[in-house]
Amino acid sequence: MMLEMTQKEEKFIIPIGPQHPALKEPGHFEFAVDGELVTDATVRLGYVHRGIEKGAEARNWNQNLYLVERICGICSHIHAFTYARGVERLAEVEVPPRAQAIRVLVAELERIHSHMLWFGVAAHEAGFDTLFMFSWRDRETIMDILEGLTGNRVNYSANVLGGVKFDVTDEHRKTILEAVDFMEKRTKHYLNVVTTDAMFLQRTRGIGVANLQQAHRLGILGPTARASGVKRDVRVDAPYSAYKQFPIKMVVETAGDLEARFVVRLKELFESYRLIREILNNMPEGDLQVKRFPRRIKPGEVISRVEAPRGEVFYYIRSNGGEMPERLKVRTPTMMNMASVLAMAVGHQLADMPMLLVGIDPCFSCNDRGVAICNSKGDHDQWTWERLRQHGIDFYAEKV
Amino acid sequence: MNITQEWNDILDKVKTWARVNSPWLIHYNSGSCNGCDIEILATLTPRYDAERLGVKLQGSPRHADVLVCTGPVTMQSRDRLQRIYDQMPDPKFVVAVGSCAISGGAFQGCYNVIGHIDEVIPVDAYIPGCPPRPEAIIDGLVKLLTAIKTGAPIQTEKPEELLDVV
Ligand code: SF4
Secondary structure, X not given: OHHHHHHHHOOEEEEEOOOOOOOOOOOEEEEEEEOOEEEEEEEEOOOOOXXXXXXXXXXXXXHHHHHHHOOOOOOHHHHHHHHHHHHHHHHOXXXXXXXXXXXXXXXXXXXXXHHHHHHHHHHHHOOOHHHHHHHHHHHHHHHHHHHHHHOOOOOOOXXXXXXXXXXXXXXXXXXXXXXXXXXXXXXXXXXXXXXXXXXXXXXXXXXXXXXXHHHHHHOOOHHHHHOOXXXXXXXXXXXXXHHOOOOOOOOOOOOOOHHHHHHHHHHHHHHHHHHHHHHHHOOOOOOOEOOOOOOOOOOEEEEEEEEEOOEEEEEXXXXXXXXXXXXXXXXXXXXXXXXXHXXXXXXXXXXXXXXXXXXXOOOHHHHOOOOXXXXXXXXXXXXXXXXXHHHHHHHHHHHO | OHHXXXXXXXXXXXXXXXXXHOOEEEEEEOOOOOHHHHHHHHHHOOXXXXXXXXXXXXXXXXXXXXXXXXXXXXXXHHHHXXXXXXXXXXXXXXXXXXXXXXXXXXXXXXXXXXXOHHHOOOOOEEEOOOOXXXXXXXXXXXXXXXXXXXXXXXXXOOOHHHXXXX
């Protein structure tokens, strides 16, 4: 009897990471398993936490443009875009329409490269390495365009405060349109593969289901949420920049499983292709930058939201009138989606974990927004409820 | 005595031959922005195809010859980096990819960043760039392999000017 009791209470925990073949980036997971079934999951993040928000307070408005771009190397343009939009609103500067169109053009190109990248990695996790190689080969077409436009394959630095750095010429236009045609053909093929290939469906259909209520409760964002039927896309809900002139249709699926997440992301690509063509064919004329952008920004605060490939990126920026921001707060979509992985993991096979994790398109470098507090001895400083209560009482007692 | 010497020489040659023709890489991201990691992965895919050099990316430090590091070292990942390095069998080589790994890059002075890779573990080759192009990564790897083959000192030196910029 005693033996049975202890056996029941004991949990077998499998730690994974931070360096692990199934993980491309450092994160630490602990899965409690009963046989093959996962009964509990926890995550420890913060391996890539660099302290960017604090670092931004020591750099001027212009330097920060390059710092926030390096929050994430996959959606770097989106971060710079969000930041620039916020700062421009604070400074009450209107960006010329041509610059706005170019920003959106780069953002959509980036979405294509990011989704193709994710698609390859997801196929790799499913054990489908051929698809991984194919999708990454096709992705190079987009990388070529981005490099041709901006001069760098990653971290393009397309933005400056008050505009963009480069123009889109007729030559660019031709190559981009050609590449988009090619990508559209390939995407059709991939959509066909993920919805019909029996082996692939075994790994995706009916796995990791999050229904509408769960999606709302867990606060899932981006394509992951749209796969569960949540109608949420900043580009549609609160159109910004050139999305006002060039509206986009929201892609929503209702199944909520891994297959739906594949389908949503791939279908979104078609929207991106359409938008890119539309922008290139109706490019507004005008300047690329405003004449003068102030070095000091007048006091105030602003929020700025943009739809990144993984969901909504949220910036809060406060200025005290100086050359540097007083506060920069970044919230990225992976942070919000991570909770959903832990919730969905319960009840699934251990073998499904890599697919579940990759299903939200995690990006740990965006994600690591905080670290555990360590005291000087190096162990974690955990506060008990009692201590917190006492702290509250003491804090206010001193104030009075 | 002489025979063992000769025997050892032959064995060394065979080992070097094997090492140069199939270097296995392990990749650790100690705080990078992902840009470098993606470019390393792109290096292995069909356009650049580093696998034609016998390069293979795999997961366990115990099977690896070359540790490819990206990003500055954050406080949390320092111990892990050290541990992975210690777990690798000798002889081991370390390649630092990207300006962050070389100098801390854009993240210099952030509170959770300790610094660059060679403050924690010795580095054999540096590949500068933010991020370096896949061609540059291949070039760095080839230089490392040539150096291992000929026994000459490794050619890629730490680009001093990179340190002065920031
Ligand atoms: S060198 Fe550049 S691309 Fe590489 S990790 Fe650092 S910031 Fe990212």
